[in-house]
Amino acid sequence: MQTKKIPHPGWNLEYMMWMFTRLSGLAFFFLAIIGMAAALVMGARNQMDLGTLMRWTFFPNPNHVLDSNIPNVDIWANGFWQIMQMLVIFFGGTHGLNGLRVVIEDYTSRPAWQSITRLLFFVLWIFMILAAVYVILAS
Amino acid sequence: MQVKLTIFRYDPENDKKPHFDKFTVEAEPTDRVLDLLEYIKDYKDGTLAYRRSCAHGVCGSDAMRINGVNRLACKVLVQDVGTTLKVEPILGLPVQRDLIVDMEPFFDHYKSVIPYFVGSEEMPQKEQLQSPEDRERFDDTTKCILCGACTTSCPSFWANGNYVGPAAIVNAHRFIFDSRDQAVVERLKILNDQFGVYRCHTIFNCTDACPREIQVTQAVGEVKKAIATARLD
Structure with a gap:
């Protein structure tokens, strides 16, 4: 059978979050690789323990290497890494919260409960993003 | 060989809640689980209820849980599932009677x-x-x-x-x-x-x-x- 284009069956929350889950999984992978590469450039191989390396890899915040032997952490405290942290929080947090929403919706069949659950998750998601942005900008 | 069967039973007209009945039957290793159920229904307990039609894996009537796994009773041989069997109705659909669910x-x-x-x-x-x-x-x-x-x-x-x-x-x-x-x-x-x-x-x-x-x-x-x-x- 040859590849055949068909009209798109439509956009909805389930479809968008299904796509997002897959793309954010990939994004998280690449973000972690960038974080780890930067940590190695920073001198992680000789001047960081494994825990510190992992903290920087998955959430590249300069506070995470303050207690390491990296000589100058200040040059790593810049806008680029703040954006990286926000991307990690956005992709990771949204991916995780959506996963929790899917698990709960597996067990809820009443539309009213679904609306309440979705509203609750939306509020939680906004709060999480705002709190994370505040912590990132304040640190 | 002797096969011990524990079978899910529920008769909504007489039972308050489901229970299990135990049966022991003589069987050949190449007998199918459906053969054992037929034997029990014919010779031990005529009230046992289950669906079957072609009995050759084509009609799909006799799907049931055999030792916790969904199988067609007419396709599973005793030699493949052992001599101690637990037979239950398939999950997720309302049980009407014994092994029969509302499809x-x-x-x-x-x-x-x-x-x-x-x-x-x-x-x-x-x-x-x-x-x-x-x-x-x-x-x-x-x-x-x-x-x-x-x-x-x-x-x-x-x-x-x-x-x-x-x-x-x-x-x-x-x-x-x-x-x-x-x-x-x-x-x-x-x-x-x-x-x-x-x-x-x-x-x-x-x-x-x-x-x-x-x-x-x-x-x-x-x-x-x-x-x-x-x-x-």
């Missing part, structure tokens, strides 16, 4: 996905031929006998009966990938829903349960991919 919710989901061929509106003037390659594309999903073993092995279906279930998706797949069918987008719209393909979390219970060895999870994945990419590969 209506299952068939309602099946009917919801337009499980039949939709041709072009104009009456074709000649036979609609299909190449062997195009026919091969959906060959696997033509094998479904609607026994319900896949859908009733799915935890998403146990958790939420609104989910259409793998059997309905398999039967939609059979027509979605048919090069002659004209209702592909309608079917994909039905399955692009909260209770469509997105309740499938690819745990493969359905593939393990299918007595026809259909690659059910793969079929569900192909439908997901068709929705995501708006392409039929």
Whole structure:
């Protein structure tokens, strides 16, 4: 059978979050690789323990290497890494919260409960993003 | 050899709640579980209720849980499941009596996905031929006998009966990938829903349960991919 284009069956929350889950999984992978590469450039191989390396890899915040032997952490405290942290929080947090929403919706069949659950998750998601942005900008 | 069977029993007219009855029967290793049930019904307890029709793995009537796994009683040999058997009705559908469940919710989901061929509106003037390659594309999903073993092995279906279930998706797949069918987008719209393909979390219970060895999870994945990419590969 040859590849055949068909009209798109439509956009909805389930479809968008299904796509997002897959793309954010990939994004998280690449973000972690960038974080780890930067940590190695920073001198992680000789001047960081494994825990510190992992903290920087998955959430590249300069506070995470303050207690390491990296000589100058200040040059790593810049806008680029703040954006990286926000991307990690956005992709990771949204991916995780959506996963929790899917698990709960597996067990809820009443539309009213679904609306309440979705509203609750939306509020939680906004709060999480705002709190994370505040912590990132304040640190 | 002697086979010990523990069988789920429930008679809504006489039982307040379900219970299990134990039977011991003589059997050959090559006997099928259905043969044992037939023996019990004929010689030990005529009130035992279960569905069976062709008894040769074609009609799909006798799907049941044998030692915790969905199987067709007419296809499972004693030598493959051992001499101690626990036989229960399939999960996720209301039990009507003993091993008989109400299949209506299952068939309602099946009917919801337009499980039949939709041709072009104009009456074709000649036979609609299909190449062997195009026919091969959906060959696997033509094998479904609607026994319900896949859908009733799915935890998403146990958790939420609104989910259409793998059997309905398999039967939609059979027509979605048919090069002659004209209702592909309608079917994909039905399955692009909260209770469509997105309740499938690819745990493969359905593939393990299918007595026809259909690659059910793969079929569900192909439908997901068709929705995501708006392409039929």
